[in-house]
Amino acid sequence: MIEKSPPRWLERILLHFLRARDRETISGDLLEEYREEQAPRLGVLRANFWYLRQTLSLMPFWDRMGLPLKRFLMGITVFLVAAGVWLAVMENILKHAGYPERTMIAAAIVIQGVATLLLPLLGRRPIFPAIVATGATGLALLGAFAIQRILEAPHFEGFVLFIGLALVAQGLLTLVVLLRPHHLGML
Amino acid sequence: MAELLGVFEQAVLLTVWRLGEEAYGRAILRGVQSALNRQIVAGAVYATLDRLEQKNFIHSHVEEGTPGRAGRLRRYYRLTAAGIKALNDSKAALKQMWRGAKWPLELKG
Numbered sequence: 001m002i003e004k005s006p007p008r009w010l011e012r013i014l015l016h017f018l019r020a021r022d023r024e025t026i027s028g029d030l031l032e033e034y035r036e037e038q039a040p041r042l043g044v045l046r047a048n049f050w051y052l053r054q055t056l057s058l059m060p061f062w063d064r065m066g067l068p069l070k071r072f073l074m075g076i077t078v079f080l081v082a083a084g085v086w087l088a089v090m091e092n093i094l095k096h097a098g099y100p101e102r103t104m105i106a107a108a109i110v111i112q113g114v115a116t117l118l119l120p121l122l123g124r125r126p127i128f129p130a131i132v133a134t135g136a137t138g139l140a141l142l143g144a145f146a147i148q149r150i151l152e153a154p155h156f157e158g159f160v161l162f163i164g165l166a167l168v169a170q171g172l173l174t175l176v177v178l179l180r181p182h183h184l185g186m187l
Numbered sequence: 188m189a190e191l192l193g194v195f196e197q198a199v200l201l202t203v204w205r206l207g208e209e210a211y212g213r214a215i216l217r218g219v220q221s222a223l224n225r226q227i228v229a230g231a232v233y234a235t236l237d238r239l240e241q242k243n244f245i246h247s248h249v250e251e252g253t254p255g256r257a258g259r260l261r262r263y264y265r266l267t268a269a270g271i272k273a274l275n276d277s278k279a280a281l282k283q284m285w286r287g288a289k290w291p292l293e294l295k296g
Contacts, residue, residue, distance in 0.1 A: 003255075026233060028252050028259025029212035035255055057230025 004039045005031065006051040014055045030054055056175075073173040076166050077113045083163055084109035105142070109167070112139050116174050129178050136174035143167025190242070192277045198222045199235045200274050203245055203264050211261040212236075236264060244270030 005011075014030070015023055030051060038047040088106035091099040112135035119132060146164035150157055192200065202218035203210045216232045239245045245264045252259040266274075 022233070022262075024252075024259045025249060025262035026212060026229070028256040028261060029216070030229060031259065032253070032256040033213050033216070054229040057228035058233065059230075 003035055004044060004047075006034050006048060010048070010051055010055060014058065017055075017059050026058065069173070073170065073177065074117070076170050076173070077116050080163070080166055080170055081110050081113035081117075083166075084113065108135070109139065109142075112136065113170070116170070119174075119177065133175060133178050136171040136178070138171070140168050140171025140175075143169075143171060190273065191280055192273055195219075195223075195231070196235055196239060197274065197277055199232060199239065200244060200266065200270055204266050204271075204274070208263070210264045215264065239270070240264075242269070242273075243267055244273050 011027065011031075014027055018026055034047055034051055038050045041047075042050065084106045088103050088110070091103050091106065112132070115128075115132045115135060119129070143164045143166070146160055146167065150160045150164065198219050199215065202215050202222055206214050206218060212229075212233065215236070216227065216229055219232055220227050236245065236247075240247060245266055247262050247264045249260045249262050252261050
């Protein structure tokens with residue numbers, strides 16, 4: 001019988017971030033847990049997500065993230081909520097072509113931002129962090145898409161690039177906070 | 188009095204103590220999850236083990252792995268005398284802090 005294993009690319013990422021001392025022992029612990037508990041209990045797809053979460057938690061720079069970085073996350077989130085409200089209001093005043101879609105995007109940014117700010121209050125309910133994580137991933141992808149579009153556009157628009165970068169930063173940092181749940185109260 | 192431990196550090200050290208000779212990474216992770224009754228990411232446990240080892244509260248050694256982990260080495264942890272003292276001191280400090288307080292607490296007045 002072929003034993004189930006996490007994706008090889010994911011395992012390579014894990015090994016890349018681990019110190020030489022821990023490479024074999026920690027990857028072995030996670031492989032053992034994956035095979036004996038997670039994959040049989042959750043199925044391969046969810047076990048792979050579990051493995052991804054453990055891998056991300058072992059990336060060393062997250063250990064160094066303290067209160068200042070979390071304050072930065074809060075600041076950037078407040079900025080994006082304000083920008084989203086402003087965008088929605090302006091779109092509905094000016095009503096240029098495609099404004100309903102842009103209003104929806106602005107609403108999504110605001111909802112995601114408010115949800116992130118409510119994490120310290122509601123984060124202990126299991127479903128809430130999952131919803132915020134999904135939104136944060138969407139936000140980061142939206143930001144990356146906006147950055148790509150602006151870099152390819154004939155006219156450079158600095159504020160779109162700035163908001164795109166803020167979206168990526170907010171999305172990724174929110175995921176970081178969610179992956180470090182014992183820091184949640186410090187947000 | 189030695190340095191007082193945080194709750195998470197106490198959970199990790201107590202798990203290492205409870206597991207005895209079976210205290211290796213995966214078992215400790217599962218033990219801490221069970222002790223705290225919540226999901227813990229591996230990074231939190233390994234970072235704490237690393238910190239506790241630097242403080243000389245635990246020491247570790249590696250042994251051969253099993254086929255279930257593709258033969259990869261296991262790192263086993265053992266409490267040191269300093270670790271036992273730190274746990275005892277933390278427990279004593281907690282008892283001292285709660286002395287005279289009837290549990291569960293109720294609002295005064």
